[in-house]
Amino acid sequence: MAKKIVAFAAAVALAAGLTACATPTPYQPNIPGQATSGGYSEMRLEPDRWRVTFAGNSLTSRETVEAYLLFRSAELTVQQGYDWFEIVDRHTNRDAHTYVEPDPLYHPWYGYSYWRPSWRYYGHRFGGWRSWDPFWGDPFWADRVDVTTVERFEAAAEVVMHHGAKPAGDPRAFDARAVIDNLRPRIQYPAPRK
Numbered sequence: 001m002a003k004k005i006v007a008f009a010a011a012v013a014l015a016a017g018l019t020a021c022a023t024p025t026p027y028q029p030n031i032p033g034q035a036t037s038g039g040y041s042e043m044r045l046e047p048d049r050w051r052v053t054f055a056g057n058s059l060t061s062r063e064t065v066e067a068y069l070l071f072r073s074a075e076l077t078v079q080q081g082y083d084w085f086e087i088v089d090r091h092t093n094r095d096a097h098t099y100v101e102p103d104p105l106y107h108p109w110y111g112y113s114y115w116r117p118s119w120r121y122y123g124h125r126f127g128g129w130r131s132w133d134p135f136w137g138d139p140f141w142a143d144r145v146d147v148t149t150v151e152r153f154e155a156a157a158e159v160v161m162h163h164g165a166k167p168a169g170d171p172r173a174f175d176a177r178a179v180i181d182n183l184r185p186r187i188q189y190p191a192p193r194k
Contacts, residue, residue: 022059023036023059024036024056024057024059024060024061024064024188025037025038025039025055025056025057025059025060025064025065026039026188026189026190026191027039027040027068027071027072027187027188027189027190028040028189028190029041030053030054030055034190035190036057036190037055037057038054038055038056038057038060038152039054039055040052040053040054040068040069040072041053041055042072042076045158048080048082048160048161048162049158049159049160049161050073050076050158050159050161051156051157051158051159052069052072052073052076052156052157052158052159053069053154053155053156053157054066054068054069054072054154054155054156055152055153055154056068056152056153056154057152058150058151058152060152060153061153062092062094062153062155064186065092065153065154065155066092066153066155067183067186068155068187069090069155069156069157070174070179070183071179071180071183071184071187073085073087073157073159073174073176073179074174074176074177074179074180074183075176075180076159076161077159077161077176078176078177078180080161082161082162082163082176083162083163083164083165083166083175083176083177084161084162084164084165084166084173084174084175084176085159085160085161085162085173085174085176086159086160086161086162086170086172086173086174087157087158087159087172087174088158088159088160088172089157089158090155090156090157090158091155091156091157092153092154092155092156093153093154093155093156094151094152094153095151095152095153095154096149096150096151096152097149097150097151098148098149098150099148099149099150
């Protein structure tokens with residue numbers, strides 16, 4: 001009985017924790033202790049060279065993480081007084097964890113304890129009422145575990161900032177103001193605090 005209480009308390013705590021972070025990472029600085037984890041960070045390497053990173057939580061898609069990285073790079077370029085930036089190194093890391101949760105009511109040695117689901121149904125082909133019990137096996141209940149894979153993405157780039165017009169034909173060069181204008185409609189900022 002104590003195991004069941006501990007399992008129930010763990011499930012309630014997990015549900016409360018998941019409710020707190022039930023939104024994708026908004027466009028925000030990555031500061032520990034925020035309501036939603038993740039965000040951007042940057043580090044100056046040289047006067048015109050920066051390393052920019054954006055980390056998302058498990059609800060943030062890879063596409064969003066990479067778009068926020070470009071947006072932050074463009075925003076930082078304009079803030080530093082430059083016109084365009086060049087990405088000299090960029091990569092996206094995927095962190096995936098698979099969790100296997102057993103059915104809390106099922107025990108592998110003696111089946112379901114205390115309570116177990118069972119149904120009665122009327123089968124025309126069988127000529128009357130029948131009952132179904134998962135103890136006797138069924139493809140629906142064959143997997144007595146719940147398998148979940150949670151993935152998180154983090155994108156990082158090293159950018160070099162420049163003055164003047166962006167060179168034509170260079171796929172690594174981005175006009176900072178054009179990137180900001182094009183990506184701004186897709187950016188989700190954190191909800192204001194009440």
